[in-house]
Amino acid sequence: MKLALEGVGHSFLGRAVFENIDLSLHAGEVVALIGPSGCGKTTVLQIAAGLIEPLRGRVRRAYRRHAVVFQEPRLLPWMTARDNIAYGLRAAGAARGLRNEAAERRAAEVGLHLRDLDKYPAELSGGMRQRAAVARSLAVDPDIVFFDEPFTAVDVGLKRVLQDLVIEAAVRDQFSALFVTHDLSEAVRVAHRLVVLAGGSGGLLADRPIEGRPGTRSDREIFAIVEAWSQDAEFRELFDGARESVS
Amino acid sequence: MKALAQRFAFIGWAARYVWSAWAGAAGLFCLAAAWQAGHEFYGSFILPSPLETLQTLSVIIHEPAFVQAAKETAERSLAGFLLAVGFGTTAGAIAGYSFAAMRLMRPIVTVILGVPPIAWIVLALIWFGSTGGSAVMTVVVAALPISFAGGLEGVATRDRALDAMARSFGAGGWMRFRTVTLPHLISYLFPAWTTTAGTAWKITVMAELLSNSGGIGGELATARALFDIPRVMALIVAVVVFALVTEYVLLQPLRDRLERWREAGLPWGIKR
Numbered sequence: 337m338k339l340a341l342e343g344v345g346h347s348f349l350g351r352a353v354f355e356n357i358d359l360s361l362h363a364g365e366v367v368a369l370i371g372p373s374g375c376g377k378t379t380v381l382q383i384a385a386g387l388i389e390p391l392r393g394r395v396r397r398a399y400r401r402h403a404v405v406f407q408e409p410r411l412l413p414w415m416t417a418r419d420n421i422a423y424g425l426r427a428a429g430a431a432r433g434l435r436n437e438a439a440e441r442r443a444a445e446v447g448l449h450l451r452d453l454d455k456y457p458a459e460l461s462g463g464m465r466q467r468a469a470v471a472r473s474l475a476v477d478p479d480i481v482f483f484d485e486p487f488t489a490v491d492v493g494l495k496r497v498l499q500d501l502v503i504e505a506a507v508r509d510q511f512s513a514l515f516v517t518h519d520l521s522e523a524v525r526v527a528h529r530l531v532v533l534a535g536g537s538g539g540l541l542a543d544r545p546i547e548g549r550p551g552t553r554s555d556r557e558i559f560a561i562v563e564a565w566s567q568d569a570e571f572r573e574l575f576d577g578a579r580e581s582v583s
Numbered sequence: 584m585k586a587l588a589q590r591f592a593f594i595g596w597a598a599r600y601v602w603s604a605w606a607g608a609a610g611l612f613c614l615a616a617a618w619q620a621g622h623e624f625y626g627s628f629i630l631p632s633p634l635e636t637l638q639t640l641s642v643i644i645h646e647p648a649f650v651q652a653a654k655e656t657a658e659r660s661l662a663g664f665l666l667a668v669g670f671g672t673t674a675g676a677i678a679g680y681s682f683a684a685m686r687l688m689r690p691i692v693t694v695i696l697g698v699p700p701i702a703w704i705v706l707a708l709i710w711f712g713s714t715g716g717s718a719v720m721t722v723v724v725a726a727l728p729i730s731f732a733g734g735l736e737g738v739a740t741r742d743r744a745l746d747a748m749a750r751s752f753g754a755g756g757w758m759r760f761r762t763v764t765l766p767h768l769i770s771y772l773f774p775a776w777t778t779t780a781g782t783a784w785k786i787t788v789m790a791e792l793l794s795n796s797g798g799i800g801g802e803l804a805t806a807r808a809l810f811d812i813p814r815v816m817a818l819i820v821a822v823v824v825f826a827l828v829t830e831y832v833l834l835q836p837l838r839d840r841l842e843r844w845r846e847a848g849l850p851w852g853i854k855r
Binding site: 403404456 | 744747748751753754755766842844847848
């Protein structure tokens with residue numbers, strides 16, 4: 337067990353977002369967290385990553401390092417892609433040569449050219465920026481990576497490429513991951529296990545393994561799983577736009 | 584190889600920077616033309632011509648008394664500038680981080696801003712007498728609010744999303760300040776600093792003139808008493824040249840170097 341959330345609950349300005357969440361992450365496991373918009377998925381992730389303190393419950397961690405990939409790339413505009421990728425290592429106190437070497441290796445892994453490394457984020461395309469953000473998280477050799485709807489803003493083709501990149505990296509570097517998304521087919525594509533968070537200050541609705549391993553499921557299989565689960569009562573909320581407007 | 588490439592990049596940047604001075608020079612020549620027109624209308628006694636002024640200037644820069652006066656004024660402006668920028672920026676940054684500090688300091692700064700500089704000179708004269716201290720103090724008091732506002736706005740508008748990113752990698756407070764807040768802060772501070780630098784020269788001369796404490800202000804007072812109008816004009820031009828040099832030779836190149844990333848984001852055609 338790498339990470340465990342026990343009875344975690346949180347509220348903003350007295351309004352409960354969610355209550356009593358138990359969630360654990362095992363070594364090498366990718367868990368997708370899915371839920372309707374505004375249900376607190378990102379808050380769960382931020383609590384897990386230690387960016388906010390939960391109001392109730394506790395978080396137990398048994399790992400060295402984690403990294404977060406945010407919805408936006410969040411690159412520092414005044415640093416080159418190279419320095420941005422090495423940022424986590426710099427925070428960890430790694431020497432310059434080591435940082436440089438890691439940045440170049442990770443950039444190659446996410447498909448960034450060497451000549452792009454000396455450019456500033458403003459000179460990179462949106463896809464390249466998100467690749468750099470992924471490289472930055474991988475560069476610290478994390479035991480857990482937290483993904484916060486990382487590929488919502490990229491186009492469909494690139495989204496697949498980036499998902500494959502994450503799947504491949506998770507297998508190669510054997511990190512665990514919590515992957516927050518609102519897209520069921522993305523969740524089914526990248527994760528071992530799926531957790532559904534209820535809207536309207538509920539807790540977890542469902543926690544179920546996904547058949548097969550990430551990266552080995554065909555598009556047809558993914559489509560079949562998504563199709564079957566869409567009929568499921570536990571997932572209905574995800575697809576029911578009317579509920580959101582009522583609450 | 585890389586060092587060579589960097590050297591070429593630096594030479595290219597420096598050449599571009601110097602070349603961009605032509606546009607500024609064109610603006611200055613327009614001003615000189617208007618000045619000449621005024622001279623031809625009113626005559627030499629009211630407004631000496633630009634040429635006359637430059638001739639006088641070329642004479643007085645060789646006078647030891649002028650060199651001494653210019654040195655005094657430069658030292659006082661620099662001291663005032665450094666103190667104003669140092670205190671103002673630090674206090675502003677603290678206020679940007681802490682809302683309690685901001686609520687406490689803002690009224691103080693408003694009060695300082697509300698008191699006219701001329702009143703400060705009177706107070707400084709009483710406190711420091713006819714020394715350079717009164718000029719320095721006046722500069723500090725008059726210019727401090729600008730740096731304060733710059734520091735406050737810069738820190739208060741820092742990108743909290745980037746700060747959260749840095750925290751997620753375990754970056755400590757000092758590293759977050761250096762890598763996330765400071766580069767953002769710089770873009771707020773430079774306008775404040777250039778304004779302060781210009782103000783420092785002007786106020787130093789004013790304080791010197793009124794407190795009779797030497798420097799270029801003292802020279803101006805003497806020239807005025809002797810009705811030596813070309814000398815007055817030459818001294819004014821000298822102060823303006825000092826202010827221009829401070830801004831375009833000292834501060835702007837520094838800003839250009841520190842904010843290269845901003846230029847990288849500009850599309851072709853609007854690069855300066």
